[in-house]
Amino acid sequence: MQGFWNRLKAGWYHRGLKYNTLPNIALSYILPKAKGAKTFLDIGSGCGTLAIPLAKAGKVVTALDSSKAMIDLLKEDISKLRIKKITPVLASWGEVRVKPHDAILCANVPALLSEPEKFLGEIDRLAKKYVFIIESADPDSDKFYYKELYPLLFNKPFGKRTDYLCTYTALHSMGIFANVEIIDYDFDQPFSSLDEAVEFWKEYLGIVTEEHDGKLRDFLGKKLVKKRTTLFARFHKKSAIVWWKKEGKKKRHSPSVPINHPAGLASGVSP
Numbered sequence: 001m002q003g004f005w006n007r008l009k010a011g012w013y014h015r016g017l018k019y020n021t022l023p024n025i026a027l028s029y030i031l032p033k034a035k036g037a038k039t040f041l042d043i044g045s046g047c048g049t050l051a052i053p054l055a056k057a058g059k060v061v062t063a064l065d066s067s068k069a070m071i072d073l074l075k076e077d078i079s080k081l082r083i084k085k086i087t088p089v090l091a092s093w094g095e096v097r098v099k100p101h102d103a104i105l106c107a108n109v110p111a112l113l114s115e116p117e118k119f120l121g122e123i124d125r126l127a128k129k130y131v132f133i134i135e136s137a138d139p140d141s142d143k144f145y146y147k148e149l150y151p152l153l154f155n156k157p158f159g160k161r162t163d164y165l166c167t168y169t170a171l172h173s174m175g176i177f178a179n180v181e182i183i184d185y186d187f188d189q190p191f192s193s194l195d196e197a198v199e200f201w202k203e204y205l206g207i208v209t210e211e212h213d214g215k216l217r218d219f220l221g222k223k224l225v226k227k228r229t230t231l232f233a234r235f236h237k238k239s240a241i242v243w244w245k246k247e248g249k250k251k252r253h254s255p256s257v258p259i260n261h262p263a264g265l266a267s268g269v270s271p
Contacts, residue, residue: 004067005046005067005069005070006069007069007072008203009069009203009204010046010047010067010069010070010072010073011069011073012189012200013046013047013070014047014073015189015190016187016188016189016190017047017049018190019186019187019188019189019190019232020049020185020186020187020188021185021186021187022049022050022107022134022185022187022237022239023049023050023052023053024053025183025184025185026050026107026134026183026185026239026241027050027053027054027057029181029183029241030105030132030241030243031057033130033132033243033245034102034103034129034130034132036102036129037059037102037103037129037130038059038060038102039059039060039061039062039101039102039103040054040059040060040061040062040101040102040103040104040105041061041062041064041098041101041103041104041105041126041127042054042061042062042063042064042105042106042107043064043093043104043105043106043109043112043123044064044065044093044106044107044108044109044112045061045063045064045065045070045074045088046065046067046070046074047070047071047073047074047077048063048073048074048077048078048086049107050105050107051063051074051086052074052077052078052081052083052086054105055083055084055085055086056083058085059085060085061085061086061087062086062087062089062098062101063086063087063088063089064089064091064093064096064098065088065089065090065091066090066091066092066093066095067090068090071088071089071090074086074088075088093112093119098126100126100127100128101126101127101128102127102128102129102130103127103128103129103130103131103132104123104126104127104130104131104132105131105132105133105134106123106132106133106134107133107134108134108135108136108239110135110162113133113135113162113166113167116166116167116170116171117170117173117174120167120170120171120174120176121174124174124176124244124246127246128246129245129246130243130244130245130246131243131244131246132241132242132243133164133167133241133242133243134239134240134241134242135163135164135167135239135240135242136161136162136163136164136237136238136239136240137163137164137182137238137239137240138163138238139160139161139162139163139165140160141161141163141237141238142158143158143161144201144204144233144235145219145223145233146158148219149201149205149216149219152215152219153205153207153212153215153216163240164180164239164240164242167242168180168240168242171242171244176244177244178242178243178244179242179243179244180240180241180242181240181241181243182238182239182240183238183239183240183241184236184237184238184239185236185237185239186234186235186236186237187235187237188232188233188234188235189232189233189235190230190231190232191224191230191231191232191233192229192230192231193231194217194220194221194224194231197220197224197231197233198213198216198217198220201216201220202216220233
C-alpha cells in the first residue's frame, strides 16, 4: 500500500485531524503505561497524528512512514509548531535500519500485520521497554459508509475486516501475553462542499468515471451534517490498544526472522 496516500488523500486526512479524538484518548492511556520511556519509534506515523502529541509530551520521536505526502505534511507542521523532538524518516518498514527505541508504536497499519508473527517478532526485539499496537476492534465495523455504498454502487456487500484478535492470537502463540484496552473515538471528516465530498468518496472507492456521481451526491446529501459553512461526515471508531512490557515477560519461542524486510508500509490513523 506504499502508494495509497497521495497528496490529495493526505490533505483530507490532515484536515480531519482537528476533529480526531484518537490522539488524546490513546495517549491518555499509553503515556501512563510507558513509564521510563523517553524515545518512541512511530511506525506508519502518517502526518504526525501521534508523533506530534508525543513530542509535545516531552518524548523524542522517530516518525517512520513510506508516504512522501504524509512526511511532507509532518515536516510542515514541525516547522510551523517549532517542534524539535521529532525526526521524520521517509521509508517503508525494512528499507532503513533503525536503532532500538524505548517504546515502539504502530497505529492502524494493517499491511504490516498481514504476516503478524514476522513483524511482531521484529518490533519486539527492537523495543527496549514497551510495544504499543493500535488496531480496529470490530470486524463488522463500517468505513466511510461502505456498508451502504457497496450495495448501492456495486451491487455487492462490503466484507468483514480483520481486527486486533489476529494480532493478539499471534502474540499468544509467540509466548507474548499482551494487555488489551478497548477505546472509542471520533473522527469527523470536514468538507467545504458537496462536490468535494463526492470527490473524496470517488478517490477512496477508486471510481474514475462519472457514472456514480448522481447516486453519491444524493446519498451524501442526506448523510453529511452541515455546521455553518462546513459539511461533516461523522465517524465513530472502536479500536484496541494491544501492548506489552519487555521486562519480565516470558516467551516460549521467538520467530527467527531478520529485523529488516521489504514489506510495504501504509500510513498511520485513518479514519
